[in-house]
Amino acid sequence: MLLNIKNLQAKVEDKQILKGVNLQVNAGEVHAIMGPNGSGKSSLASVLAGRENFEVTGGKVLFDDKDLLEFSPEDRAREGLFLAFQYPVEIPGVSNINFLRTALNEIRAYHNQPTLESKEFLRLTRENQKLVEFDAKLTNRSLNEGFSGGEKKRNEIFQLAMLNPKLSILDETDSGLDIDALRIVANGVNKLRSDKNAFIVITHYQRLLDYIVPDFVHVLYDGRIVKSGTRELALELEEKGYDWIKEPVTSASI
Amino acid sequence: MANKSDDILEEYSSKEYEYGFVTNIEMEIAPKGLSEETIHYISAKKQEPQWLLDWRLKGYHSFLKAEDPHWQNFDLPKVDFQGISYYAAPKSSAKFKSIDEVDPELIATFEKLGIPLSEQKILAGVAVDAVFDSVSVATTFKATLKEHGIIFSSISEAVKEHPELVQKYLGSVVPHSDNIYASLNSAVFSDGSFVYIPKGVRCPMELSTYFRINTENTGQFERTLIIADEGSYVSYLEGCTAPKRDENQLHAAVVELIAMENAEIKYSTVQNWYPGDKEGNGGIYNFVTKRGVCRGANAKISWTQVETGSAITWKYPSVILQGDNSSGEFYSVAVTKGKQIADTGTKMHHIGKNTKSRIISKGISAGEGQNSYRGLVQVGTRADNARNFTQCDSLLIGDRCGAHTFPYIESKNSTATIEHEATTSKIGEDQIFYLNQRGIDTEKAVALIVNGYAKEVLNQLPMEFAVEAQKLLSISLEGSVG
Numbered sequence: 025m026l027l028n029i030k031n032l033q034a035k036v037e038d039k040q041i042l043k044g045v046n047l048q049v050n051a052g053e054v055h056a057i058m059g060p061n062g063s064g065k066s067s068l069a070s071v072l073a074g075r076e077n078f079e080v081t082g083g084k085v086l087f088d089d090k091d092l093l094e095f096s097p098e099d100r101a102r103e104g105l106f107l108a109f110q111y112p113v114e115i116p117g118v119s120n121i122n123f124l125r126t127a128l129n130e131i132r133a134y135h136n137q138p139t140l141e142s143k144e145f146l147r148l149t150r151e152n153q154k155l156v157e158f159d160a161k162l163t164n165r166s167l168n169e170g171f172s173g174g175e176k177k178r179n180e181i182f183q184l185a186m187l188n189p190k191l192s193i194l195d196e197t198d199s200g201l202d203i204d205a206l207r208i209v210a211n212g213v214n215k216l217r218s219d220k221n222a223f224i225v226i227t228h229y230q231r232l233l234d235y236i237v238p239d240f241v242h243v244l245y246d247g248r249i250v251k252s253g254t255r256e257l258a259l260e261l262e263e264k265g266y267d268w269i270k271e272p273v274t275s276a277s278i
Numbered sequence: 279m280a281n282k283s284d285d286i287l288e289e290y291s292s293k294e295y296e297y298g299f300v301t302n303i304e305m306e307i308a309p310k311g312l313s314e315e316t317i318h319y320i321s322a323k324k325q326e327p328q329w330l331l332d333w334r335l336k337g338y339h340s341f342l343k344a345e346d347p348h349w350q351n352f353d354l355p356k357v358d359f360q361g362i363s364y365y366a367a368p369k370s371s372a373k374f375k376s377i378d379e380v381d382p383e384l385i386a387t388f389e390k391l392g393i394p395l396s397e398q399k400i401l402a403g404v405a406v407d408a409v410f411d412s413v414s415v416a417t418t419f420k421a422t423l424k425e426h427g428i429i430f431s432s433i434s435e436a437v438k439e440h441p442e443l444v445q446k447y448l449g450s451v452v453p454h455s456d457n458i459y460a461s462l463n464s465a466v467f468s469d470g471s472f473v474y475i476p477k478g479v480r481c482p483m484e485l486s487t488y489f490r491i492n493t494e495n496t497g498q499f500e501r502t503l504i505i506a507d508e509g510s511y512v513s514y515l516e517g518c519t520a521p522k523r524d525e526n527q528l529h530a531a532v533v534e535l536i537a538m539e540n541a542e543i544k545y546s547t548v549q550n551w552y553p554g555d556k557e558g559n560g561g562i563y564n565f566v567t568k569r570g571v572c573r574g575a576n577a578k579i580s581w582t583q584v585e586t587g588s589a590i591t592w593k594y595p596s597v598i599l600q601g602d603n604s605s606g607e608f609y610s611v612a613v614t615k616g617k618q619i620a621d622t623g624t625k626m627h628h629i630g631k632n633t634k635s636r637i638i639s640k641g642i643s644a645g646e647g648q649n650s651y652r653g654l655v656q657v658g659t660r661a662d663n664a665r666n667f668t669q670c671d672s673l674l675i676g677d678r679c680g681a682h683t684f685p686y687i688e689s690k691n692s693t694a695t696i697e698h699e700a701t702t703s704k705i706g707e708d709q710i711f712y713l714n715q716r717g718i719d720t721e722k723a724v725a726l727i728v729n730g731y732a733k734e735v736l737n738q739l740p741m742e743f744a745v746e747a748q749k750l751l752s753i754s755l756e757g758s759v760g
């Protein structure tokens with residue numbers, strides 16, 4: 025199993041956000057996580073990636089049979105966990121390409137691989153630019169600085185392609201993308217799918233799941249996964265909203 | 279959370295200074311103290327002509343009359359001028375005809391600092407003058423430069439070989455009575471570099487001086503004089519380091535630049551004097567007067583500085599824009615961490631018509647460092663259509679440091695355009711996390727962010743040194759972020 029989350033609980037600024045999340049992800053699978061605003065989806069991604077303002081108050085996470093929570097954020101990334109951010113930050117003056125080269129070589133160094141030669145790096149860059157139809161001009165610009173919302177999201181997927189992680193968490197990558205961009209990004213992800221890696225796709229909309237077809241769909245509500253199913257669940261949610269899911273939980277938790 | 283940036287700071291400011299070693303070499307050191315006698319001693323040691331001794335003495339008398347400056351934004355420590363030795367030279371240093379005669383210990387010292395002095399090994403296209411305590415120990419590539427009629431030597435040597443040039447220009451931009459430290463320098467300056475670029479000559483290589491303070495209880499008072507004659511061009515770089523010492527050492531240099539009609543001087547500094555330890559013990563007081571004058575029309579002077587060292591840095595490289603259409607530029611990155619203080623900026627004096635100036639200042643504060651930008655843009659009555667643009671940015675790492683800006687504007691001409699922009703930002707935890715999430719550790723993340731922030735200034739440095747400066751910025755901020 026690639027990822028095994030057991031009863032994960034976490035709080036931020038004394039507020040309990042995750043209240044016992046359980047989730048298993050095998051290599052080769054795509055899981056979608058849906059759920060109302062503020063239910064804890066991004067928080068789950070942050071806790072997995074090791075953001076320091078979240079305090080884990082209980083539970084366990086195994087990543088490739090290793091205790092994920094023991095690793096620093098950078099080591100989690102180096103172990104193969106990638107988070108495509110809901111809100112990618114801008115870093116003025118740091119060129120996208122220089123940043124990517126640094127990232128790639130840090131990850132390689134962690135696995136005792138030599139620094140990538142410039143030629144090879146450029147080849148890889150070109151190949152992956154094509155994959156997500158990422159404008160070469162953006163590659164040389166400062167990291168996300170002045171990028172449009174959609175360009176930022178596309179850049180996340182470009183980075184994903186470059187770093188080739190085992191587990192990718194896409195946090196609302198579809199929001200802010202126009203219809204064409206959505207298809208391009210989804211196609212990119214589909215090409216990157218293999219039996220060695222897995223994806224967790226956080227989204228509000230069924231539409232993305234038409235392109236990236238999930239094996240499982242989960243509903244996160246009030247810090248717990250309250251319903252799991254196959255792709256049909258997403259269609260049902262699209263139709264009915266979340267109310268029918270909320271109620272049983274509330275009554276069950278009394 | 280909040281502690282993250284604190285840790286960052288903690289480590290950042292605990293980074294050891296790499297160049298803190300001492301060279302063991304036999305030195306000739308003047309007794310401590312300052313008096314007319316001291317000045318006679320120095321002048322005699324250097325076998326100087328009478329006019330120079332007289333000029334030094336004038337400087338000394340200005341010094342006696344001068345008052346400590348009072349306008350700075352920090353408590354200026356009292357400097358014990360009698361506790362300093364004003365002359366220290368390696369014993370064997372009488373005069374070197376070639377690099378082979380230089381004490382191997384000295385060559386080793388400079389190699390350790392990354393400044394190879396043998397011409398085969400030297401950075402391609404860079405001529406170096408190396409100053410060790412009070413004297414210049416080696417100047418490379420002299421012959422090549424001579425073919426172009428370029429003079430690049432220690433100032434002591436220039437006094438002997440080109441007295442007419444030195445006498446004409448010495449003190450012509452920074453008079454001996456300018457300020458207390460400039461007066462002190464005029465009285466006791468020991469060595470430094472001299473450059474003359476003849477009319478119409480474009481200097482074919484970067485010129486560079488490397489300053490090293492080694493001996494205890496000494497000050498370094500070098501004097502640099504650069505003259506670019508009509509239509510000439512030169513790019514010049516100075517670098518500096520000093521050993522770790524518990525007591526503070528004084529560095530009071532003077533740099534004078536003279537650009538004639540259509541001439542251009544590009545002056546770059548990478549300053550890495552010992553900054554003192556974490557508690558603020560020791561470190562160099564870097565009190566420097568740098569000024570250039572665009573004498574003729576269309577002349578251009580550009581100052582670029584990367585300031586990472588010193589306990590206190592206090593300097594305002596300035597340009598007097600005398601010639602019509604002349605232009606002045608100031609690009610600065612100043613880093614303060616630990617208990618370092620930097621009060622730096624520039625003065626642009628617009629005198630001629632259509633004169634232009636551009637000021638880009640990037641302050642970076644970490645630890646308990648205090649960083650001030652202080653700048654003056656002055657436009658005279660005759661300076662029609664003068665233009666200035668000032669961009670003044672501060673980057674804070676942690677919340678115990680400070681950034682301050684003091685832009686002064688004095689305009690006596692209504693046709694002048696003066697623009698000023700200022701920003702203050704913090705390295706965001708979210709930026710660091712973003713980079714962490716891509717496998718980059720926090721130290722490297724900070725280095726990336728800081729270098730990105732300083733890019734506009736670093737881009738001004740000659741290629742050979744930009745990479746060094748980038749590394750220096752990263753190293754000097756190492757450990758500030760955890």
Ligand SMILES: Nc1ncnc2c1ncn2[C@@H]1O[C@H](COP(=O)(O)OP(=O)(O)OP(=O)(O)O)[C@@H](O)[C@H]1O
Nearest residue numbers: 036037039041060061062063064065066067068077
């Ligand atoms: N740093 C923080 N400080 C305080 N509260 C926080 C912090 N981060 C998240 N929260 C809170 O945790 C809850 C879950 O937020 P989270 O961002 O995980 O929701 P989400 O499911 O991703 O929502 P959306 O669909 O709107 O993106 C929200 O109530 C949010 O306000």
Ligand SMILES: [Mg+2]
Nearest residue numbers: 065066067110
């Ligand atoms: Mg979210």
